[in-house]
Amino acid sequence: MNTHFDERLDGGQPGRDQSEVLADLQQALPGMTLLHREEDLRPFECDGLSAYRALPMLVALPETLEQVETLLKRCRALGVPVVTRGAGTGLSGGAMPLSHGVLLVLSRFNRILEIDPEARTARVQPGVRNLAISEAASPYGLYYAPDPSSQIACSIGGNVAENAGGVHCLKYGLTVHNVIKVEVLTIEGEHMTLGSDALDAPGFDLLALFTGSEGMLGVVTEITVKLLPKPETAKVLMASFDDIEKAGNAVGAIIAAGIIPGGLEMMDNLAIRAAEDFIGAGYPVEAEAILLCELDGVEADVDDDCQTVRRVLEKAGATDIQQARDEAERALFWAGRKNAFPAVGRMSPDYYCMDGTIPRRELARVLKGIGDLGEAYGLRVANVFHAGDGNMHPLILFDANQPGEFERAEELGGRILELCVEVGGTITGEHGVGREKIHQMCVQFSPGELTTFRAAKRAFDPDELLNPGKNIPTPARCSEFRLTKSAGDAPAPTRAPESQG
Amino acid sequence: MNTHFDERLDGGQPGRDQSEVLADLQQALPGMTLLHREEDLRPFECDGLSAYRALPMLVALPETLEQVETLLKRCRALGVPVVTRGAGTGLSGGAMPLSHGVLLVLSRFNRILEIDPEARTARVQPGVRNLAISEAASPYGLYYAPDPSSQIACSIGGNVAENAGGVHCLKYGLTVHNVIKVEVLTIEGEHMTLGSDALDAPGFDLLALFTGSEGMLGVVTEITVKLLPKPETAKVLMASFDDIEKAGNAVGAIIAAGIIPGGLEMMDNLAIRAAEDFIGAGYPVEAEAILLCELDGVEADVDDDCQTVRRVLEKAGATDIQQARDEAERALFWAGRKNAFPAVGRMSPDYYCMDGTIPRRELARVLKGIGDLGEAYGLRVANVFHAGDGNMHPLILFDANQPGEFERAEELGGRILELCVEVGGTITGEHGVGREKIHQMCVQFSPGELTTFRAAKRAFDPDELLNPGKNIPTPARCSEFRLTKSAGDAPAPTRAPESQG
Missing domain, CATH: 3.30.43.10 (Uridine Diphospho-n-acetylenolpyruvylglucosamine Reductase, domain 2)
Structure with a gap:
């Protein structure tokens, strides 16, 4: 506790x-x-x-x-x-x-209420697992796009609460882009329908306001999501770089070439070695960075895009480019990425996962900044993340049993998030603020902006009974944070943070 | 007045x-x-x-x-x-x-502040014209996707205020899906940044809440929009039907086939005749309905999709399918559609344009319902609309100089919107609520839902000084509406409504 x-x-x-x-x-x-x-x-x-x-x-x-x-x-x-x-x-x-x-x-609310293949929607209860929606839609050739790493276990209601992301969100959007209607109960027990089965709903966009509101505005009791047709084919390219900044710049160059990959992920040398050691995915362990770029769609289109991406990668200085030869190799390339967090976890007694998001053009600069900060703090940092989205997941390695090491890790994490804010980014991409980043909200937003957030909260929940202490800090919390921060003693959890998503 | x-x-x-x-x-x-x-x-x-x-x-x-x-x-x-x-x-x-x-x-805030081709964004002032953004982005092969009919004149700030749509919104989304950041001033003169240059912003999604809020929450002073690469090619198919319900069903069938057209528009016989008489677009004047289906993307993909759509249209009972042979014919096909409102206007002293949105599967049923209602009221109704979105634009023809005819038109319009709500749709797709549909909001939403809207409004504007009387009705207004409606005398504008967008 x-x-x-x-x-x-x-x-x-x-x-x-x-x-x-x-x-x-x-x-x-x-x-x-x-x-x-x-x-x-x-x-x-x-x-x-x-x-x-x-x-x-x-x-x-x-x-x-x-x-x-x-x-x-x-x-x-x-x-x-x-x-x-x-x-x-x-x-x-x-x-x-x-x-x-x-x-x-809400785990007992686990029924899929309706799959409508013509409207391409699924109506489900909040306790339904993310992957269960795609499984139910599969007979119609459809699936639900947002795919958090935890999709086998996480519930769609939680996805709505956190506006969850995933590897495919670069192309297909976050949860907010894939939900069209929710039924909610307010703290007063009042029923509301937000959004609609039609294109647009009049009045304020309370559906978007609810998505990502982390349980602070009401309880979502039913969700209607969009379904997409399964892509005809998907191919993956793996590019090696001898310089992490070149890899960062290649990400922007791919997007600037007019291509939105299904997934565009980056791993640095520490993450590559960890994943290769754990999975044997065939990663180049000498590379400073790799990019995994998946292209999906119809066959002809995907082949065209593979050629274009290859040219962009070569021009960006890739030292090697491999295309997965078949589905088995494609799965293997992804297995390395998807297991990178536990793989890094094997290298260190503890690690701390950050979730900052930055404009893509700042990737190279922020990667360099993270490297410099890691050196200054004497801690190793592995980078494995949704590069196309600019959604960084620096993993700070430390040993909580070494006196002071956790505090150093936490301070380094805070500095990394502040760097993200400095370059025009944000303190979270897909994990939400929750309790973890409640203090960083005091950095991200001005007191006036936070007052507006709280006024919006009170519009739904006047007594602030829904999930207090998460997502939107109270003025008292920000005051305390500023005091302790200026005194060089930020409040810290007593156990080391860990994270596996 | x-x-x-x-x-x-x-x-x-x-x-x-x-x-x-x-x-x-x-x-x-x-x-x-x-x-x-x-x-x-x-x-x-x-x-x-x-x-x-x-x-x-x-x-x-x-x-x-x-x-x-x-x-x-x-x-x-x-x-x-x-x-x-x-x-x-x-x-x-x-x-x-x-x-x-x-x-x-805000017309003097008309500067394009920045085009960032790598991030694919444009940062502009609110008075910039919608089309001017695409013109400025054109040298980079980019454009801004949402395209209201008024795009040559309408401002991006107004687009944000109304969450404007257009022909291409089926594929590329409404304004809310294409804006990533806005700077706003509250009624207190306080500056806020909503959204960010990064993928996601923490806290509540106030950016989406502001988009479509019709000037009730604050004043948007700067807007950053997404830019998209211009499609390599675009082709358009025109399908004729001898039955409007078959055309309605074809719309759902195209989407169910896994294709999202760049545009998918329907016109009924009255609209076809009016447009053909005005423009000479080569429309089949005997058809009960036509669909215009535009497919855009890379050449090979578009050709594939054209074949698929053709098969779907044939199966849905199209009596004739033509593909525009060249750019000139494609422009002509669209000119008929884009001028359909003024074309219908030539047939009647007055017309009244509705903007209801329904789930696509209800298209055939609602089209039939509109026909029946028109007959019952003794008024002609032309249908020309964004079929793919389920965004109907029934145009009710009437003569305001005939005693009682405007009142009949307005009542018919109200009945049509109520029909949209009955089938799970909404009273507006892209034109907003404004003053026009303020009473229909009392039908669309429960008193509890309206109370929540107003609480959200007050969170930003406690004294309700920003655009009062639009978008979100006060309880007093809904009470008055219910009273006058039950007395058979809904409040009506003294002049006939008209509309040209």
Whole structure:
């Protein structure tokens, strides 16, 4: 449990006893599963970012919409905060429980309600796994495009909450670009439909506002997503570089050539060696950097694009370019990339994964900056990331058992995110702010901008009971952060952060 | 002037004299052009929907950001409403002035600040014309995709305010999908940056919330848009049908075949005859409906798609399919479509253009429903619209000089929009709500949903001074609408509506 983090700064403050809330909810919801014993609560103490933990006061596992509605109304009446959780694979602590709050788990809402092949949409409950949508759509030749690394396990409701990304988001967009309608319940238990089955909905775009709002505005109870036709073919090129900045510049050059690859990923030497050692993907271990560029679409088009990309890569200084000869080799090339995080994890007792996003033109400069910062802090940093999106995932290697090393890693991570902001980028690309980056929000945004965020939050949740302490910092939290930062003692989790997505 | 429309129901109520506000603003902003004489105000009395008119109290034509900031602060202090206007080509009365408000005209903010071919973005001021962006990007082989019919004249700031669409939005998205960052000023004169140059921005998606907010949340002062590479080639097919429902079903079948055309437009017999009579586009005047299907991309791909679409059209019962033989014929096919509104206008003293959007699968049913409703009301309705998007533009023909005919037209229009809502659609696709459809918002949304919209509005604009009476109805307005509707006397503009976009 993260004792340095003072929950009193976040609203939704402690006030009710567990026994009191339990009795109230048991009476109002006699049929609903409510967990309250410590051993039952333990599995829910963190999401995928296990460094940030707390036992929830209670865990609620509703099965019907009416139960969710009643639960929200009761929590509102009692002034008890509610944290909503999907599959718990998030990487920013967005679904971390509150010790004085109810954890609302939507895993029982796991039905695919409708696949409409003509409209190319799927209507699903929030607990449905991301990959299950594509599986259900597959008989119609369709799939759901956004593909977080955790897609086998993560839930679509969590994807909406975090505006999740993935390898294919460069071409096919983030979650927000692939959701057309959601049903939600407000903290008042009021039902709303945001978006529509039609092209556009009148009024403000509350659907986009909800997507990525990290459970702070309401509870998503049903989701309609777009489905896309499966590409006829996909081919992958692997280019080696003797200089990481050249690889960074090649990324911009590919896009500038008018090509949007299905995926465009970069790995630096440390990541290449780690992945090769772990997977044996056939990566060039002497290269300073590789780019993996996947092109998908109809056969003729893809062949054309492969030629164009090859020329761009050569001109950008690639020392070697290989095209996967068949599906097996293509899968192998990707296996190296997809297992790069655990592969790097094997090289070091601990690692810390960042998620900054920058304009593509700044890739070379920021990669160099990260290298310089790593040297200055005496820590190794592996880079493996969605280069086409400018979505960096620097992995800082450290050993939490070495005194002071975790603090150095955390400070280095903060410096890297600040570098991203400096060049016009942002502190998160696809993992969300959650609890992890709540302080960096005070850096990213002005006090006036944060006030507007909070006003938007209060428009939906006047008492700030939905997931307080995540995503949008309170003024009190930013003040405390600035004080401790100027005193050279930023608040830190007591355990080392880790991350595997 | 629209006398039936009681502005007292909308907030931002009358209170200050023109002379008082003028004196205050002249003192605070000695260098800024302020128009106040009736003859100077007259050109600003309406936007593209000329049925809704009012003289503004004052027109402000600032040239600098500082002037806009000061103006907003002064209006806030005085409690004077502000309506922001771009080029004034909107079709829903969104920029209609208020007699007790300042009209803030951004036409002098007309500079293209930066074209970045590598990032494929353009950074522009809000008064820049839509087409001027594509012209400036053209030397780099790039263009800005959303293309309202008014693109030669409409401003990008207005496009953002209305979330404008166009023929190519089926494939390339609405304005919201093509804007990555905006700079805004709040009514408090506070500066905010929404979105970023990077893939994603943390916190709530206020950029999407602002897009389409019709000037109710703040003033957009700078816009960064995505640019796309110009397609290598574009080809257009024209398919004839002897039955409008078959044409409607063909639309869904094309999309279901895995093809997203660059444009997919439908015209019914009345529209075909009108356009052919006006333009001589070579349209089949005996057909009950035609589809125009444009395919764009690389040559080989487009040829493949043309073959696929041909097969789908034949199977859907097309009686004839022609492919434009060259660029000249392609331009001619489109000229008929693009001039269909004025062409229909030649057939009737007046017409009223609707903008409902429906799920594609409901096209055939809704087209039949519109036909039945037209017969029941004894009025002709021409259909010419973005079929691929499900974005209908029924044009109701009438003669305002015939007693009662306008009222019948307006009632028919309302019935058509209600039909769109019934089948899961919405009351607007690309023209916005503005003043025109403010009452239909009371039909589209529940009181709880409207309360949430208004709470979001107040988060940005607590005194509701920004464009009151547009887009989001007040509870008072919906109550009045329900009362007058149940009394069989919906509030109506005194002049006949017309529309040319």
